[in-house]
Amino acid sequence: MHLFRRYPVGLLILGLIGIMGFTHNLKTDDPKPERWKAPVWADTLKSHFPTEPLTLAQGEELFMEYCSSCHGETGFGDGAAGRSLGSKPANFHDPEVTKQTDGALFWKLSNGRGNMPPFKDVFSEEQRWQLVAFLRKLNTTKTDTK
Template sequence: MVILNKAKPFLFLIGSFLLLLCSFRNIPSNYAINQSQNWLSPSWADTLVGPNLTNPSFIQAGKSVYLGHCIVCHGANGKGDGESGFGLEVPPGDFTDAFTLNESDGALFWKITTGRGPMPPFLNKLSDNQRWQVVAYLRELQRNHKAKIRKTKIRKK
């Protein structure tokens, strides 16, 4: 009984520490980035090549599709900050992050086609051409994002 009384403070300390550790379990570190990086496309998707991805009218058509289907979760600038994206178990992807910038056009097309988690597959909702238009528009968003970064760096000098 004496040993148990002496061990109580130690057991309390250990128990408190374990509770503290458990509370951090629900705080995801870079969760959105990790989720986009964990969503890998099959290697064959890299061989898919879209038509007219730099054509201004194709990009504009992609913007229209994006505004109609994607903006609510992915946001106006493609950063994954759309109003319907908050609170989703798998956060919407950020098209301006380094991982997505380095993905192939075919990988993006495949992801739009198949969907994952709360993102629906667009295979039967959008035509192949419309999905490629979205890819073209995403690349335009990425180019605009890179240009803003370059301007910011120039201003800081």
């Protein structure tokens, strides 16, 4: 209590700065974050692997193990771990995502950004294409929206 009597203005200023910093992080009316765009050349990337039931099953297995904690089991960006991140994980049902080329999705998966790690050193090229194939299937089989 002795500090309050001796430095009341300084403590008040420190308290206000702390509150301002805390409430700044709670703002919900911020504009949408800048869209993540792959380089134009990424659109030319094409899978050399067949898309067949096994490919989709392997992609789903990878997604559930490595991606669903942030992106959610149905790909709406609502995974438990994703809720604690500063930026919301991609919703794979969002038209801004679904209109991207397979090559752009492959590039993003390979290189990562922000909270999403790059997977080019984690997954083989084939596994990354399996994930892209599964994301495409996810868009056609999960019709409910959030």
